[in-house]
Amino acid sequence: xxxxxxxxxxxxxxxxxxxxxxxxxxxxxxxxxxxxxxxxxxxxxxxxxxxxxxxxxxxxxxxxxxxxxxxxxxxxxxxxxxxxxxxxxxxxxxxxxx
Numbered sequence: 472x473x474x475x476x477x478x479x480x481x482x483x484x485x486x487x488x489x490x491x492x493x494x495x496x497x498x499x500x501x502x503x504x505x506x507x508x509x510x511x512x513x514x515x516x517x518x519x520x521x522x523x524x525x526x527x528x529x530x531x532x533x534x535x536x537x538x539x540x541x542x543x544x545x546x547x548x549x550x551x552x553x554x555x556x557x558x559x560x561x562x563x564x565x566x567x568x569x
Contacts, residue, residue, distance in 0.1 A: 477523035478515070479504065479538050481530065482569040491515075491551050491561040495569055497530065497538075504536045512551065512561075519546040527553055527566045541565050 480496040491512045497504040519525060528540040542565060544551060547558035556562040 475524055476526045476528075476538070476540065478510075478518060478525045479528040479530070479540070480510075480515075480525060480544060480563070480566060481507075481528065483563050483566045484569055485561070489560055491563070502536075504538075515544070515551060516546060519544075519551075527563060 477499050478496055479499075480494045482495040483491055484493040486492045494510045494512070494515055495507060496510060497506075498508060498510075499505075515525060525544040526540045527542045527544055528538045531537040531539060542553040542555070544553055544563065550558050551561045551563065552558055553562070553564045553566070556564050
């Protein structure tokens with residue numbers, strides 16, 4: 472179990488202008504994760520500003536709080552990006568759209 476990751480994002484929804492609108496993922500509470508939840512962009516930004524670690528990833532089927540992490544999610548110049556993506560707009564590379 473990835474004990475250092477506070478939120479695992481499994482899917483994203485963008486607005487018409489390309490900004491992140493909603494994210495679907497799992498929030499860590501103590502030693503386990505919540506059920507699937509919907510988060511707003513502002514909620515994710517607030518978590519990142521508090522120093523929480525957010526990552527893109529997928530839950531392993533039938534393995535409860537076990538995830539495969541694909542990329543850390545960062546807040547750079549007010550843009551939410553996965554590591555290595557350009558920081559001029561929101562872009563979570565490799566994260567499916569819902």
